Amino acid sequence: MKVLVTVAEVGTVEDDFEIDGTAIDERYLEYDLNEWDDYAVEEAVQLVEEGLADEVVTVTIGPERSEETIRMALAKGADRSVRVWDDSFDGLLDVGVKTELLRAVVAEEEPDLILTGVQTGDAMFGATGVSLASAVDLPWAAVVNDLEFDGETAHVHRELEGGVEELTDVETPAVLTIQTGINEPRYASLRGIRQAQSKEIAVKTLTDLGIDGVESRLEMTEMYEPDVEGDATVFEGSAEETAVQLAGALREKGVGAQ
């Protein structure tokens, strides 16, 4: 059984940052493996370790820079990777575009199971997995935080709001979007990192995938820091001084009264 995992490289922002046009200024961004995808990779690698899967392939839509992140997924146990990029991509790639690109990769790879993170930490769209499932006509389940796979059917828990989980059976091949907390993602071992250097990252252009061109139907026209509506009393001074002030406020609310 082949498992395809979508892996995104996301920008993470420091506490203080500046905005340059419609993007965070590069100086304040660091790039990392998307948190949700880390759990998806771990779930796939565990399926191999349990003898249920034979191969884990990752697919990333990203520029050359993202190969560092892809190597991280390879170091954690993925077997090989596909990276899709075209220099014509700029700005916001909408869900439809990502779906079209990933659909072409799915057609080539013909995986038995596709795992995606629930969302990315930067754009936070949360939609690619289900959109892809629809486009390739596979069953799916979104926001999965428990997976038991018997070889044919995926028995999953979907994490709903308010501490309720829905138990759902999904026929495979299928697409599952993976929620954080489903497992404990491993750290890449030194051996894994070494091995990752020799694993394949196949780079695909639009032409390779037989796609004429793509056009995002969404355009980001503004980015700004949200207005802070808060009217919090912020205590100032040393830690000892602020602790005294806060303790006073808490005591007024009856906290700590025996």
Added chain:
Amino acid sequence: MTGVLAIAEHRRGELRDVSYELIGAGRELADDLDEELHVAVISGQVGEFAQSLSKEGVDVVHTVSDGAEFNHDVYTQVTERLADELDPTVVLVPNSVNGLDYGPAVADRLDRPLVTDVVDASFEDGLTATREMYGSKVETTVEVDAERTVVMVRGGEWPGASGNGDPEIREVDVEIDESAVRTTVTGFEEVGGGDVDIGDAEVLVSVGRGIGEAENIELIEELADALDATLSASRPIVDSGWLPKNRQVGQSGKTVTPEVYIAIGISGAVQHVAGMKGSETIVAINTDPNAPIFDIADYGIVDDLFDVVPALIDEFEG
């Protein structure tokens, strides 16, 4: 042509708040378009739901009675069918866990662009939406270059519709293609339980990612003891296995309304805030002055928790 088609959400026999918020958002967009607002309710006790959804500003409620509970294959088929028939400019879906389980499929089938997690929207020449990015650190304006869209609305951003209206109620018979229903809901499970119910606590000391390491939780436990409070946590702490699931506050955990909620090293992601914003007094301790938690806090300290918390323990124990 219909201006807006909004799909209501219910679970285990009850309409969820976001259904009424969708009516609020839907009416605004329908006014921009000078067209009608249609609401659809799918599965379960649709007759009763339709009565509840008959709010001011709603023109038509469509009821489709297939199935008892949410099934994304049924919702996808029904929504697609209604959209084909009504040709709405905007299909509105809640940005809930279930919304995310069928909204993107509807957009794909209808070949419409999709905008998710929308906190504000208007329609002039086209749809303009406001979204957040980077864990709510920035807001963005997104313009859609298409005549028709699917928009997913974040809960809690629009006031829920309240006044009663008198919409037309249409029972709709949609023939479901059963061969395309490939998922089966087998039940529900409450998570948590266990030793402590954080929902009962009057004072909660809640710890987040800022704590860094599992062993540092002990420091927060000490503070909770000193304040005679109950210990709770945000999602990353529970995901890491540092505290059990029954301690989790937030959209996917427990909704709490204590008299005092002390958020330590918690930035205040929207999913967390959804579970604790009803607290009477909110205190935030965080190094990042721009952390969204300060937007809803009553008292704040911008400092390293490892300096402030021991000093606070001394204050109460000293």
